[in-house]
Amino acid sequence: MNFSLMSIDEILRMEENGEVSPRQVWDHFSERRRRWEPEINAFITTVEDLEGNGLAVGVKDNIAVKGLPTTCGSRMLRNYESPYSATAWERLRARGFSLAGKTNLDEFAMGSSTETSFLGPTRNPWDPERTPGGSSGGSAAAVAAGMVKFALGSDTGGSVRQPASFCGVVGFKPTYGRISRFGLVAFASSLDQIGILSTSVRDAAYVFSVVGGDDPRDSTTSRRPVPDFQEIFSSPLDSFTFVYPDEEVLGRAEDEVRREFMEFVKMAEALGGRGKEVSMPLLNYAMEAYYIVANAEASSNLARYDGVRYGLRQEAEDLLQMYMKTRTAGFGDEVKRRILTGGFVLSRGYYEDYYGRAVSYRKQLSAFMEDVFSRADFLLLPTTPHVAFKIGERQDPIEMYMEDFFTVFVNLAGLPAISIPWSLLDGLPIGFQIVSRWYNEIGMLRLAEKMERSIDFKNKLILKEV
Numbered sequence: 001m002n003f004s005l006m007s008i009d010e011i012l013r014m015e016e017n018g019e020v021s022p023r024q025v026w027d028h029f030s031e032r033r034r035r036w037e038p039e040i041n042a043f044i045t046t047v048e049d050l051e052g053n054g055l056a057v058g059v060k061d062n063i064a065v066k067g068l069p070t071t072c073g074s075r076m077l078r079n080y081e082s083p084y085s086a087t088a089w090e091r092l093r094a095r096g097f098s099l100a101g102k103t104n105l106d107e108f109a110m111g112s113s114t115e116t117s118f119l120g121p122t123r124n125p126w127d128p129e130r131t132p133g134g135s136s137g138g139s140a141a142a143v144a145a146g147m148v149k150f151a152l153g154s155d156t157g158g159s160v161r162q163p164a165s166f167c168g169v170v171g172f173k174p175t176y177g178r179i180s181r182f183g184l185v186a187f188a189s190s191l192d193q194i195g196i197l198s199t200s201v202r203d204a205a206y207v208f209s210v211v212g213g214d215d216p217r218d219s220t221t222s223r224r225p226v227p228d229f230q231e232i233f234s235s236p237l238d239s240f241t242f243v244y245p246d247e248e249v250l251g252r253a254e255d256e257v258r259r260e261f262m263e264f265v266k267m268a269e270a271l272g273g274r275g276k277e278v279s280m281p282l283l284n285y286a287m288e289a290y291y292i293v294a295n296a297e298a299s300s301n302l303a304r305y306d307g308v309r310y311g312l313r314q315e316a317e318d319l320l321q322m323y324m325k326t327r328t329a330g331f332g333d334e335v336k337r338r339i340l341t342g343g344f345v346l347s348r349g350y351y352e353d354y355y356g357r358a359v360s361y362r363k364q365l366s367a368f369m370e371d372v373f374s375r376a377d378f379l380l381l382p383t384t385p386h387v388a389f390k391i392g393e394r395q396d397p398i399e400m401y402m403e404d405f406f407t408v409f410v411n412l413a414g415l416p417a418i419s420i421p422w423s424l425l426d427g428l429p430i431g432f433q434i435v436s437r438w439y440n441e442i443g444m445l446r447l448a449e450k451m452e453r454s455i456d457f458k459n460k461l462i463l464k465e466v
């Protein structure tokens with residue numbers, strides 16, 4: 001039986017009825033890992049103990065699992081072992097899910113290609129010459145190749161949705177505060193959010209109902225109850241309204257992606273949506289604001305890796321030399337770049353010009369989004385400007401940052417969003433985004449599932465038994 005093609009709830013029902021055993025389910029995914037992992041490098045650590053229901057899960061290696069290394073893809077933490085588990089993983093474990101491994105990522109989740117991990121790049125299973133996107137590239141590749149049933153990732157500026165688009169899978173990021181960040185290694189705390197990568201919207205909804213909700217160990221989690229899985233799909237979405245950006249914003253995507261996106265819009269209309277093009281000039285500054293806010297917060301969050309508290313330590317004559325040697329040896333170039341620019345935008349004399357303006361932009365953006373969602377239920381837009389690029393192709397950091405144009409504004413405003421696979425362009429997947437108002441994950445998942453049913457996207461990688 002090909003368990004990659006069945007939904008989580010369907011497999012669990014079959015297990016309950018005794019039609020399949022957890023071992024059979026587990027072996028299916030293990031076999032696929034043996035087949036794919038040597039070529040793809042999706043995992044940093046793999047584990048092979050079946051504990052519960054046989055459904056194999058990938059957890060991004062910046063999310064803590066007790067007793068296992070949490071490396072964040074960094075030399076700094078290469079020998080660090082977590083003394084506790086993240087709430088999101090703890091809730092999955094409590095429900096019988098088994099860990100297949102910790103997945104590869106850009107160092108400290110900073111990047112869009114999974115190339116900066118100290119363990120080397122993850123490859124895109126659709127074309128191993130290309131990146132799977134990032135920073136949750138290991139999670140996306142593992143799901144796309146059927147090595148796990150689903151995976152947890154983190155999305156600070158698009159790191160769940162962008163790799164989902166590049167790998168032809170679903171990438172779901174809830175409203176800020178909906179999934180506990182306890183045990184997620186901090187990158188930019190006001191933007192960080194755990195997200196889910198899966199092969200269907202239905203599975204994303206299932207996992208969300210398990211991992212989401214209030215957590216006393218993360219004071220930023222929302223008290224609002226997370227919808228029950230049955231409730232999400234209990235009633236259909238009949239009519240709805242949506243907006244999509246005009247040429248000024250859409251022009252950031254390649255022509256072919258734009259043309260395909262307009263087909264996506266047409267499909268939404270055919271499914272009962274009333275769509276309207278809207279001018280969104282504010283989005284043009286989201287990338288700049290994001291890299292100011294994210295780097296400022298990162299420079300503060302990463303101060304803890306000083307050779308004293310966690311991970312690597314390089315011995316030296318005195319304390320200052322020890323800090324310097326440790327941080328020089330422990331961090332890669334991109335992480336250093338972010339700490340330096342983050343420190344700069346927060347420094348006296350520049351604070352108002354950079355950080356202060358980014359923060360006031362963020363307020364404007366949220367007000368604008370509030371206005372958008374007072375007129376329409378959803379915002380549709382591309383997830384990525386193009387299909388997956390080649391490994392090594394993006395050398396210029398600014399070019400790499402531009403990859404996030406369509407995703408970062410969502411995090412700045414704390415909105416929920418989902419990327420679903422749409423089609424193949426020259427054999428490579430491309431996904432599109434549905435963004436919704438705060439806390440309307442139910443509506444967003446209903447629309448995504450409705451669209452998914454009408455979209456003729458086949459993941460040929462998981463269609464084969466192994």
Ligand code: GLN
Pocket residue numbers: 109110111112134135154155156157158159160187294404
């Ligand atoms: N690519 C973005 C960055 O480099 C987003 C990363 C993320 O969401 N973790 O910051």
